[in-house]
Amino acid sequence: MTTAVDHVPSVVLGVCSFTHDSAAALLIDGELVGFVEEERLSQQKHTREYPRQAIGWLLGEAGITPGDVDAVAYNFQPIRYLAETPAALRMALSGTTRSRAIPRAAGFAKVAVRTRRRLRLLAQDFPDARVTPVLHHRAHQLAAFTASGWEEAAVLVVDSLGERQTTTIAHAHQSARPRVRMLEGLTDPASxxxxxxxxxxxxxxxxxxxxxxxxxxxxxxxxxxxxxxxxxxxxxxxxxxxxxxxxxxxxxxxxxxxxxxxxxxxxxxxxxxxxxxxxxxxxxxxxxxxxxxxxxxxxxxxxxxxxxxxxxxxxxxxxxxxxxxxxxxxxxxxxxxxxVPPAPGDAGTAIGAAVAVHTDSGSQRPLSGIARTCYLGPSFPEPELDLTSWPGLKQKPLGMDAAEFLADQLAHGMIVGLFQGRVEAGPRALGNRSILASPLEAGVVERLNATVKFREPFRPFAPMVTAVRAREFFTLGQDAPYMSMASQVTDAARERIPAIVHANGTARLQTVTAPQNPFMHQVLEAFARRTGVPVLINTSLNVKGKPICGTPEMALDCLANSGLDALLLEGRWITK
Structure with missing residues (x-):
């Protein structure tokens, strides 16, 4: 006789796909093997395409095949769209909304059918797996709560649209496994x-x-x-x-x-x-x-x-x-x-959907590898760098003093791309795929916007700071490891590093600790020894319209086609 335990999925693949920000995450026995957005590998920003490269990397990282996947978790439930049809038709009663009533009802019904079709496509790629649709906001809630590492919290999700929901308030707690209880919610068109x-x-x-x-x-x-x-x-x-x-x-x-x-x-x-x-x-x-x-x-x-x-x-x-x-x-x-988790948007629901299926399976295996982590994607520790495709670039290896060397170059005014370790989750570069610059350099913001990032001149740049000295320059009063919070600044920041202060008197800071990112912490401390300031400008390793560089080739393209002075790529100093 088959017991319930026999049906507990041990390999769960979470997928965000076919809408925008395609991504994939893999849980094996409750442990997060990895997570990556497809754009970091495909070079197509906000891609909606099936995350084939992301899934391929995850399976390869785990040493498994598609046949080893027990469950696929998808981040939308098709049937939930159908509930909008009667609500949409009621809009015909108002002169303000009448013209949209029937098209709206038809659109939601069409997306319901389309989502069911997407589930069948996933089943074709993973014929031995059970494909489970997960309520979109539940995936958001679980992604945010499990990343926090807390035992208990309120969870607020605010987005554009998840099936019909746009805003939800829940209460979450962690015992043997995470539980989220819905308290209140709003549906579209309150979005x-x-x-x-x-x-x-x-x-x-x-x-x-x-x-x-x-x-x-x-x-x-x-x-x-x-x-x-x-x-x-x-x-x-x-x-x-x-x-x-x-x-x-x-x-x-x-x-x-x-x-x-x-x-x-x-x-x-x-x-x-x-x-x-x-x-x-x-x-x-x-x-x-x-x-x-x-x-x-x-x-x-x-x-x-x-x-x-x-x-x-x-x-x-x-x-x-x-x-x-x-x-x-x-x-x-x-x-x-x-x-705020490192990937609060739809891409992160790949993790949340996988957690939902793992939790609902009745598995007693605790979750691991999710709380307070952000470096979850592919790494390229010893890449073979053939620079033939990038004439004019040259490289030299650096020794064990790479952090000191980088800090010295930054202190002398260089703008440097950094490519190290695993790709960050979410929309912010957090020291592994970053462009770094000194906030003390005159005209650095103008130079970054005009010649490196090719974007609007009013766009500000975020600072990264050692957590232990953050209060000298920022008033936030809590850690901000994922650059997701804007803080007011102190008088010391206005006087010493005005380049990181936006017109509204705030800065979107990232606090860095040695356990979180040992190399960046060393760089910040080395920079502080040279300048007295433990703060660097940190922006993503990309140019406007392109995704954050997920591969060495993407990083080399960024160096060759922008105003970057140099690129530190896994211990190699690459210049033009």
């Missing part, structure tokens, strides 16, 4: 991610990619100019918020339906084309959007504190990448501590 993406597009940037540019632009504007618009368009309720369809028409899951209304444009400004100059009115619109986003997020955090009773908060979903809003939650003192 903060939808609103932010819609205005990003209205301002001429790519929705789903360049919301961070709008957040940076907001620091230059005056929110008062359009505050009244956003107060009406996104109004708070006792349990969350609602979106006025007169400004942001309900979502239709088909292209060709604008996300902002003519009224929104009339009360703010006409849509900006990407090649048009950025004007004061665009800055003010971005500022009002960001201000309202922060107000709503703080309102949701207070609600999470009230209904959960917890003094710790985990935040997930795409809106969790809005580091200024996260910093505002911390500054408000609502919770004793706030945590």
């Amino acid at each position: 903060l991610g939808y609103v932010y993406g819609a205005v990003t597009e209205h301002l001429g940037w790519r929705r789903g990619d360049e919301e961070g540019t709008v957040m940076a632009l907001a620091a230059l504007g005056d929110p008062a100019r359009f505050r009244h618009v956003f107060t009406r368009a996104v109004h708070t309720t006792a349990t969350g918020f609602a979106v006025d369809p007169a400004y942001f028409p309900p979502r239709v899951l088909t292209s060709g339906y604008p996300r902002t209304s003519p009224r929104f444009g009339a009360e703010t400004c006409p849509p900006r084309q990407p090649d048009e100059p950025v004007q004061e009115i665009h800055q003010d619109l971005a500022a009002a959007l960001q201000e309202r986003t922060e107000q709503i997020v703080i309102h949701l955090a207070r609600r999470a504190r009230l209904v959960s009773g917890s003094r710790r908060l985990c935040v997930g979903g795409g809106v969790a990448t809005n580091c200024v809003s996260i910093g505002r939650i911390i500054d408000a003192g609502i919770f004793d501590e706030v945590f």
